[in-house]
Amino acid sequence: MFFIPGFVISIATFPGVILHEAAHLFFCKVNKLAVFDVCYFRLGNPAGYVVHETTNDFKKAFMVGMGPFFVNSLFCIVFCSAAFMPAWELEVADPLAYFFYWLGLSIGMHAFPSTQDMQEIWKLMPGEARKFNLLAIISYPIVSLVFVLNLARVVWADLGYGIAIGILAPLAVFHWLV
Amino acid sequence: MLTGQPICLPCAEAKASDAKAGGYNLEFARIIDPTVCGLCKTDYGSSELSVIGGTPVCGNCAKGLYERPYPGWLKLAMAGLLVLLAGSLWRGVPYFKAGQHLVLAERAMDRKDYKTASAQFAEVLKVSPKAQKVLLLGGKANLMSGDVRGAQKFLKQRETYDSNDLFIEVSGMWNRALNAYEKAEQAQKLAESHQDEEAAHLMREASNEYPQSQDLAVSALSLEEGLAFNRKDYDAFLRLSQAFRDREPDNPMAIGGVASALACKYAVTGDHQYRTQAEQMLEKARVQAQSPEAKAAVEEYAERIRYRLESRVIIDKPEYDRRFRQEGKR
Numbered sequence: 001m002f003f004i005p006g007f008v009i010s011i012a013t014f015p016g017v018i019l020h021e022a023a024h025l026f027f028c029k030v031n032k033l034a035v036f037d038v039c040y041f042r043l044g045n046p047a048g049y050v051v052h053e054t055t056n057d058f059k060k061a062f063m064v065g066m067g068p069f070f071v072n073s074l075f076c077i078v079f080c081s082a083a084f085m086p087a088w089e090l091e092v093a094d095p096l097a098y099f100f101y102w103l104g105l106s107i108g109m110h111a112f113p114s115t116q117d118m119q120e121i122w123k124l125m126p127g128e129a130r131k132f133n134l135l136a137i138i139s140y141p142i143v144s145l146v147f148v149l150n151l152a153r154v155v156w157a158d159l160g161y162g163i164a165i166g167i168l169a170p171l172a173v174f175h176w177l178v
Numbered sequence: 179m180l181t182g183q184p185i186c187l188p189c190a191e192a193k194a195s196d197a198k199a200g201g202y203n204l205e206f207a208r209i210i211d212p213t214v215c216g217l218c219k220t221d222y223g224s225s226e227l228s229v230i231g232g233t234p235v236c237g238n239c240a241k242g243l244y245e246r247p248y249p250g251w252l253k254l255a256m257a258g259l260l261v262l263l264a265g266s267l268w269r270g271v272p273y274f275k276a277g278q279h280l281v282l283a284e285r286a287m288d289r290k291d292y293k294t295a296s297a298q299f300a301e302v303l304k305v306s307p308k309a310q311k312v313l314l315l316g317g318k319a320n321l322m323s324g325d326v327r328g329a330q331k332f333l334k335q336r337e338t339y340d341s342n343d344l345f346i347e348v349s350g351m352w353n354r355a356l357n358a359y360e361k362a363e364q365a366q367k368l369a370e371s372h373q374d375e376e377a378a379h380l381m382r383e384a385s386n387e388y389p390q391s392q393d394l395a396v397s398a399l400s401l402e403e404g405l406a407f408n409r410k411d412y413d414a415f416l417r418l419s420q421a422f423r424d425r426e427p428d429n430p431m432a433i434g435g436v437a438s439a440l441a442c443k444y445a446v447t448g449d450h451q452y453r454t455q456a457e458q459m460l461e462k463a464r465v466q467a468q469s470p471e472a473k474a475a476v477e478e479y480a481e482r483i484r485y486r487l488e489s490r491v492i493i494d495k496p497e498y499d500r501r502f503r504q505e506g507k508r
Contacts, residue, residue: 079263090312
């Protein structure tokens with residue numbers, strides 16, 4: 001396992017950071033939460049952020065916290081689907097395919113919500129689950145998995161996730177369609 | 179606030195520092211004036227503003243907080259990327275078609291339909307002529323169907339290959355096939371010099387080494403048939419000629435070989451059942467012969483077998499030619 005400074009990874013995969021923050025902003029707007037500040041990308045930790053109004057509504061907190069996970073995952077699959085066939089299966093040296101691969105994997109690598117993103121969900125989840133809020137109940141495994149994956153970033157779990165959904169998912173879908 | 183009085187930030191920081199040095203904590207909070215907008219700092223006099231995220235915010239600023247627009251560069255970049263993506267997907271149609279052929283080829287490989295697999299891999303090559311996996315699998319499909327030339331067409335597309343399990347497997351098969359064909363060539367030379375026993379033995383070795391090759395199997399059977407005929411083992415001759423015919427059911431000469439063996443059996447046993455079967459086989463061979471060359475070959479063969487059936491005398495072609503065809507040439 002090799003160590004690469006976080007800011008270098010952020011620079012190399014900046015489209016993922018931008019889309020992650022844009023997705024936060026999107027879900028804040030959808031859920032009518034005030035947004036005080038947005039940084040789409042910067043050289044620092046965190047590489048991007050959205051400062052928004054807190055909420056006691058679990059659904060809103062879940063969408064804002066986990067939204068980028070789903071949006072980035074979706075865009076990773078979409079962009080990689082233009083690239084996986086020539087670049088992965090057919091070994092064709094197509095620059096455009098490699099560009100979309102980089103774009104898709106960069107986006108997929110930044111799908112995981114940060115610990116800060118999940119704070120509100122963690123705070124509200126137990127109470128909501130006790131009230132039999134279905135979303136809160138099904139959130140437990142999802143949030144737990146994302147939390148573990150987030151910790152496993154040190155062993156490139158984010159890249160592994162990007163590859164898994166950027167290559168294996170389109171490949172599986174393609175095999176299923178043929 | 180300290181003892182009921184508001185204090186400024188520098189004083190609060192100094193007091194907190196002194197307190198910490200004395201071993202206890204002092205915490206200060208900013209006094210928020212609910213009539214002053216926390217964002218634009220406009221003082222609304224006695225009108226209290228609504229608090230958003232702990233900050234009083236006026237109506238003008240609140241609108242901006244809820245309707246924060248995406249920056250133009252972000253919208254432009256996303257639109258550009260989506261257009262590029264659509265173009266790339268459209269441009270990638272041949273890749274997807276090749277991918278479809280690849281999936282179908284791999285499925286054909288799984289069900290051991292190597293001819294179909296080879297044809298599908300050939301379609302993939304049109305788009306991806308250098309992909310190691312495609313070339314190796316295409317080569318393997320051809321080797322498994324006994325087509326060494328077809329395998330060569332795939333494998334020669336690249337000068338070098340990265341070593342992996344598939345490469346090791348295919349190169350092993352390729353080397354075995356080449357070795358088998360070298361042995362077959364030697365066997366052919368032995369047969370030409372009338373060393374039939376050694377030729378048949380070597381050809382069988384070649385066929386066993388590369389069992390997927392129909393050519394080698396047929397050549398081995400053909401030489402073994404000849405050996406069985408020479409040592410007058412007509413049961414073995416019949417069994418081998420039937421095995422040959424089973425491998426090539428549409429080959430008129432293979433069918434003719436069975437007729438020849440049945441005629442031998444008739445000649446030595448006098449059992450009319452063999453004669454009837456031999457005549458049926460001859461007719462079948464005649465029907466199967468389509469080209470003028472095949473028709474001529476079957477006629478030549480049929481003439482000798484009919485002689486065998488009529489006379490119950492078993493002679494080989496050179497002897498038949500010596501007895502009955504020399505005069506015709508004069």
